[in-house]
Amino acid sequence: MAYLELPSHRLHYRIDGGTSDDKPWLMFCNSLGTDMHMWDAQVDALSAQYRILRYDRRGHGRSSAPLPPYSLDDLGGDVLALLDALDIEQTHFCGLSIGGLTGQWLGVHAGKRLGNVVLCATAAKIGTAEGWAARIEAVRTGGLGALVPATAERWFTSQFHASEAQAVASVLDAFGAISPDGYVGCCAALATADLRKELERIGNPLLAISGQDDPVCPPSDLENIAAGARRGLHVSLPGRHIVNMESAPLFNAVLLEFLGSGPAVC
Template sequence: MFVRIARKPLQKNRSPRAVPYLDLESHRLHYRIDGDTAASGKPWLMFCNSVGTDLHMWAAQVAALSHQYRLLRYDRRGHGLSSAPPPPYALSDLGHDVIALLDALEIERAHFCGLSIGGLTGQWLAIHAGERLDKLVVCATSAKIGTAESWVARIAAVRENGIGELAAATAERWFTPEFRTAEGGTVREMRDTFAATKVDGYIGCCAALAGADLREEVGRIANPVLAVSGEDDPVCPPADLEGIAVGVHWGRHVSLPGRHMVNVESASAFNAALIEFLDSDW
């Protein structure tokens, strides 16, 4: 595998901080490191975003945890500033992107926190490369999300009408009506990010979701797992997260107010649960 870390200057209307990329054979991954990277004794914590978002979805977590951890965020292939190789993708492709990034940055082990398809990616990593992870946090996810038929239908709809047509309905699945009213600016920003997602990247990830079914394998996960659900999540309800927590060797489940983007809607409670879990003895 060809791996090269590149740095590209940001545009003039943005921060002068260089944009780091990892160049792979078919695409490049944009990533960002926060926290005191010189403090080699601090553990690494990696965040993995959902479909239709970018690494900024973890802003509240970075603000709360950057003093305790070295934080690694990245835009999954086809999202944010990462490029989009031709679809379809498989869940294993997304998992190998994570391993390639850890290898390139010489990170032997890290805690991992992923939401939705990011949580599926975390489960795949714990099953197939568990030695690279310490603790695993899976949020608003399942061992199988939706049905293959529903994702195939979503792909067809995006090819015909584009992504923008899905933005309003997606915001309703992501956030409760109360949050959409109280935090309209946050919701609009995330809806705009969704609408700007590369079509190939979105379709590729939908294909990965169509083929991903880890229900027979989650029992192999030996890493400590915290499963976090949104109490009103219509995509991955609390029962899905409870099932993961019960199915792994060492699992806990916590349910917080909100829908699918529970780390955004219940940021303070989410951060507290994350810190408590990562600081615990298991």
């Protein structure tokens, strides 16, 4: 296991796809409440073409949790610190939910470090400050376990639950193992994150992928991101919030086509 030690916490990361300098980099950024393994199907499909960098967001998976609250600046700064430590000048980027918000922040503030950008099941502003405050209070009083049933319903359709019960159970087990401080800290970042007026600053080729039945970030949120960025496209796939798992073969095909559709440098 590989770790980057930072002043307040450490980040767990993993590189797949070999060591060839001929391959472009592709970085994946997970959603709130998951770890890097949510991208396993994408790594299996794309590691022949790309050197793939995954990491556990602060407070998630094997990464440690500094004291909350966090900001979107903090989450974006973690990505840049990891790229700097690994001497990665530029990478394609794919993030889902809060990972997609992190990708938007990077596109606004550090677009030259990114090639093509894929933003999945996300929005320029997710939810409301009041809603995230209520979520924080629920975790502090009842723990993460109390959130599992509602989380499972938001993330996956009933059909996926039935057909891929083991995969769903694995994701929910990872959810239950997350540091409460890490989860609360990221909820605080979501409560204050609002990039709606800054999308036009993103000049990278951008693909917004929505889940057709996503109750968290519906297709209209992704359409707005694609319309707001300078070079944005939108596609909607079957599934709810964790659309990269529910529609993995389609998702992988769309991702491969988009990443190969144009130059990485804008």
